[in-house]
Amino acid sequence: MSYKVIVDSCGELTEEMKASGLFETASLSMEVDGVRIVDDETFDQADFLKRVAASAECPKSSCPSPEEYMESYHCDAEHVYAVTLSAELSGSYNSAELGRKLYEEEYGKRDIYVFNSCSASIGETLIGLKIQECEEAGMSFQEVVDTVEKYIESQHTYFVLETLDTLKKNGRLTGIKALVASALNIKPVMGAKPEGIICQLGQARGMKKALMKMTDHIIDDLENSEEKILAISHCNCKERALEVQKTLLSKAKFKASFIIDTAGISTMYANDGGIIVVV
Structure with missing residues (x-):
């Protein structure tokens, strides 16, 4: 069974996850003094920290659009999962959910599920790895969803x-x-x-x-x-x-x-x- 896991860019992917071809990043972006910085493989941490230190203003972030998520869902994988930053901290979860609805309006229903990590950063990474573990164990789509939701509840x-x-x-x-x-x-x-x-x-x-x-x-x-x-x-x-x-x-x-x-x-x-x- 083929599957794909989309993790918003607050979740760091390990080198193994990147190499597997199973994971994709939905990039958020940041703005410092009017300069837009995309949170993808071009992100330069040292340069960003320098800009933030030199700025009198607080950096801002914006999440991927519903259309960007919709585009990511449009693939050959039979099961598609998205993992987002805590819905309490970012609009990424709502955007991913709206993207799912837009996708289904356009192309019809399919197995897409959006996980609200209730966390951030490596909390999302671990959820992505849990999805992989469940899929590799041959679980059905619904079993993966139920198992991973339970795992999210136990995460600290x-x-x-x-x-x-x-x-x-x-x-x-x-x-x-x-x-x-x-x-x-x-x-x-x-x-x-x-x-x-x-x-x-x-x-x-x-x-x-x-x-x-x-x-x-x-x-x-x-x-x-x-x-x-x-x-x-x-x-x-x-x-x-x-x-x-x-x-x-x-x-x-x-x-x-x-x-x-x-x-x-x-x-x-x-x-x-x-x-x-x-x-």
Whole structure:
């Protein structure tokens, strides 16, 4: 049974996923001081971070249009899946759903399903890998949908960033009461609620302590770790990501683990030095 997985570009694809030919990226775009930057293979992280640092304005993002999703659905694969950023954080999910409806109006019904990741970044990556695992196991389209939706419910997202400015200015931290002044070097430990809304889990003084607090939260929440993949994405701080991975692997046994550098949208929100963990 042939299948295709479209992941919006907030979800980083591993090299293996890119090489498989089964995954496609639906690119979001960013804007810094009137310059539009597409989140695709041309994205230059160092240049982007430099532009953001030099800009007085907050970078903005825009999601793929319904027509772009519709175009991606138009293929030979029998089963088509899309994985998007949390619907609470972006219009990408609604765009993908509208694209599906447009496709069906134009070409008739077929097996297309849009997953709301209720996460971002490598949360989407892991969902893509779960779809692949289910398809390779020979599940029916509906079985894949049901299994992956259940998996999304069990997924946990955590992150610690050097600064929450971009998330704050772009209104992605609704409902979080005044975060402690950065002058004190207090770093909040953040996570995602099951419905995909960002929440604060704790805080610590300095990045090192905040990362330790994050790993404690991860271990406390962890169930059936041997059946799970530990995924870490980082924005320009590989050593930090390796340290977090080492700590977690010393405390629990996972099915697999990988580290990946953030693509465009995740870079925009995580900012220089940010770490995201999904398990």
